[in-house]
Amino acid sequence: MANAPSPPFHESVERYFRELQNTICRALELADGTATFREDLWQHPSGGGGATRVMERGTLIEKGGVNFSSVTSQLSSALAAKMHVPAQEIVATGISLVLHPASPMAPTVHMNARYLRLESGDAWFGGGTDLTPWYLFEEDARHFHRTLKAACDTHDPSSYAKFKHWCDEYFFIRHRGETRGVGGVFFDYVRGEPDRTFAFVRALGDAFLPAYLPILERRRSEPWGPEEKRWQRIRRGRYVEFNLVYDRGTLFGLETNGRTESILMSLPPEAAWEYDHEPPAGSREAALITVLRQSQTWI
Amino acid sequence: MANAPSPPFHESVERYFRELQNTICRALELADGTATFREDLWQHPSGGGGATRVMERGTLIEKGGVNFSSVTSQLSSALAAKMHVPAQEIVATGISLVLHPASPMAPTVHMNARYLRLESGDAWFGGGTDLTPWYLFEEDARHFHRTLKAACDTHDPSSYAKFKHWCDEYFFIRHRGETRGVGGVFFDYVRGEPDRTFAFVRALGDAFLPAYLPILERRRSEPWGPEEKRWQRIRRGRYVEFNLVYDRGTLFGLETNGRTESILMSLPPEAAWEYDHEPPAGSREAALITVLRQSQTWI
Numbered sequence: 090m091a092n093a094p095s096p097p098f099h100e101s102v103e104r105y106f107r108e109l110q111n112t113i114c115r116a117l118e119l120a121d122g123t124a125t126f127r128e129d130l131w132q133h134p135s136g137g138g139g140a141t142r143v144m145e146r147g148t149l150i151e152k153g154g155v156n157f158s159s160v161t162s163q164l165s166s167a168l169a170a171k172m173h174v175p176a177q178e179i180v181a182t183g184i185s186l187v188l189h190p191a192s193p194m195a196p197t198v199h200m201n202a203r204y205l206r207l208e209s210g211d212a213w214f215g216g217g218t219d220l221t222p223w224y225l226f227e228e229d230a231r232h233f234h235r236t237l238k239a240a241c242d243t244h245d246p247s248s249y250a251k252f253k254h255w256c257d258e259y260f261f262i263r264h265r266g267e268t269r270g271v272g273g274v275f276f277d278y279v280r281g282e283p284d285r286t287f288a289f290v291r292a293l294g295d296a297f298l299p300a301y302l303p304i305l306e307r308r309r310s311e312p313w314g315p316e317e318k319r320w321q322r323i324r325r326g327r328y329v330e331f332n333l334v335y336d337r338g339t340l341f342g343l344e345t346n347g348r349t350e351s352i353l354m355s356l357p358p359e360a361a362w363e364y365d366h367e368p369p370a371g372s373r374e375a376a377l378i379t380v381l382r383q384s385q386t387w388i
Numbered sequence: 389m390a391n392a393p394s395p396p397f398h399e400s401v402e403r404y405f406r407e408l409q410n411t412i413c414r415a416l417e418l419a420d421g422t423a424t425f426r427e428d429l430w431q432h433p434s435g436g437g438g439a440t441r442v443m444e445r446g447t448l449i450e451k452g453g454v455n456f457s458s459v460t461s462q463l464s465s466a467l468a469a470k471m472h473v474p475a476q477e478i479v480a481t482g483i484s485l486v487l488h489p490a491s492p493m494a495p496t497v498h499m500n501a502r503y504l505r506l507e508s509g510d511a512w513f514g515g516g517t518d519l520t521p522w523y524l525f526e527e528d529a530r531h532f533h534r535t536l537k538a539a540c541d542t543h544d545p546s547s548y549a550k551f552k553h554w555c556d557e558y559f560f561i562r563h564r565g566e567t568r569g570v571g572g573v574f575f576d577y578v579r580g581e582p583d584r585t586f587a588f589v590r591a592l593g594d595a596f597l598p599a600y601l602p603i604l605e606r607r608r609s610e611p612w613g614p615e616e617k618r619w620q621r622i623r624r625g626r627y628v629e630f631n632l633v634y635d636r637g638t639l640f641g642l643e644t645n646g647r648t649e650s651i652l653m654s655l656p657p658e659a660a661w662e663y664d665h666e667p668p669a670g671s672r673e674a675a676l677i678t679v680l681r682q683s684q685t686w687i
Contacts, residue, residue, distance in 0.1 A: 129664070143663040154663070264642045264651075326655070333632035334642065343563045343633065350664045352563075356625070358662070362655040364442040364453065365428065 102204045106184040109294045110157045121147040131348050136161030141351040151191040154354030162345050177208040187355040193321035194311035196222035200297045215277035219260050221270030223321045225377045229304045230271040234387035237274050240296035244289035252276045257384045262331050267381040269331045322361035329360050401503045405483040408593045409456045420446040430647050435460030440650040450490040453653030461644045476507040486654040492620035493610035495521035499596045513589050514576035518559050520569030522620045524676045528603045529570040533686035536573050539595035543588035551575045556683045561630050566680040568630045621660035628659050
């Protein structure tokens with residue numbers, strides 16, 4: 090089955106993800122104005138491959154990766170057991186991005202959309218996007234959520250609430266008692282009618298740039314100094330903790346011998362760990378933590 | 389059973405770990421000459437607690453932690469299943485240290501010794517120590533291993549080879565195909581005759597300072613600049629990857645609601661991730677990688 094032609098539906102999903110990668114990379118290069126994406130094409134040992142695009146040391150983006158992949162692999166019995174299915178072949182195609190802006194005033198963002206298909210024929214979509222500010226600008230969180238809600242509403246007016254809640258639960262750093270950031274939407278194992286679900290995934294994918302770019306622009310000239318950069322590094326440490334301890338996509342990739350550099354492009358350019366760092370009461374840094382410690386309503 | 393008095397053997401193990409913490413901290417403060425350890429006493433929600441000592445921004449030690457703990461907790465059914473025992477109470481006491489020197493020429497070091505006792509009465513020792521250089525000085529690796537071998541030999545002349553091999557297997561960053569460093573010794577589930585095993589653990593604990601301090605002193609005046617510091621940060625990123633993805637002690641601590649700041653004191657003060665960083669062929673940085681990619685004999 091590894092070399093069997095993909096069904097037309099699968100191909101159109103793949104084509105959309107590739108086009109989205111192009112659109113997003115072009116827009117980011119324009120916004121950044123200095124750095125450009127470098128592309129690495131790679132092959133997976135068990136079939137398929139991907140195109141990893143990374144931008145480093147830009148004016149706005151200190152490090153950013155936008156990955157496309159389409160990989161065939163064999164579910165190990167351990168992974169299959171976790172997914173409550175027999176061990177078999179799995180085909181996964183998706184786009185995955187993480188952008189780490191240079192300015193501590195601009196939030197880090199993640200977006201992912203994927204389509205998985207088992208040898209058994211079972212297939213589903215998953216994905217999501219979440220915003221991780223280091224300093225809280227409520228209007229940024231509201232703009233991000235409002236844009237995502239509008240995309241969700243085109244699909245099902247109840248979906249935003251459900252996927253927003255799922256996002257808060259998923260991007261939770263249990264050992265810190267904090268969410269990774271101000272959330273967004275997250276969904277997995279969405280089966281439903283394929284064309285309709287795909288339309289929803291496209292709506293969300295297309296919403297990424299309008300949800301994030303205005304925030305990046307808005308924070309472009311916000312002043313900051315070494316103390317804000319230090320705080321950003323400490324908080325980026327929390328981002329690393331989430332990705333390496335809890336993120337299912339990262340661990341799935343590492344366990345299935347995915348391309349390490351493509352999986353770990355999500356890690357920040359720099360991170361710091363200071364023992365028992367606590368921002369002073371009443372500070373902007375402390376205000377962020379308060380917000381991350383209990384679920385917020387942004388709309 | 390949580391409040392039952394500890395058996396005398398358990399108490400003497402605990403006392404040794406506390407004394408070792410004192411001895412090591414005093415020696416490190418003397419060696420550093422600037423920074424001193426700050427101590428935080430803490431209690432575990434389910435019983436017991438610990439003393440975490442951390443030193444930051446020293447002349448030699450950029451960040452170092454030396455923890456003592458003695459904790460009673462309930463094994464979750466998931467953890468019990470992993471350990472192939474029924475869910476029950478577990479008492480764990482131990483010392484755990486990680487030192488991150490400021491100079492990229494001086495290696496990071498880890499040491500841990502622990503004694504675990506199940507409600508069922510089953511009890512065992514575990515522990516080990518390993519060295520993680522950023523630049524390879526073969527005489528440092530040899531000195532470290534030679535000192536550990538001498539300590540092992542007092543116990544059982546075959547133990548060094550066994551525990552050295554176990555260390556290479558344990559401190560392996562699978563997704564990078566690299567060991568964390570040049571190894572040392574690692575052991576777990578060592579039951580045997582309690583007094584004899586404890587004597588072995590003491591021999592290894594007492595070997596820590598003679599194994600590491602001379603290396604720290606020897607690299608004190610080795611010159612380095614921003615490029616070496618950058619390399620150290622990149623390699624420290626690999627250290628983070630190991631600790632958060634694979635280290636059983638770290639994951640066990642986080643899963644059993646251990647004190648996060650005490651568990652994660654092992655993380656470096658700063659780390660960096662550059663996309664697909666490869667040191668130039670023939671460089672000192674490339675020479676290190678070569679050594680980490682296949683098991684070495686140091687004695």
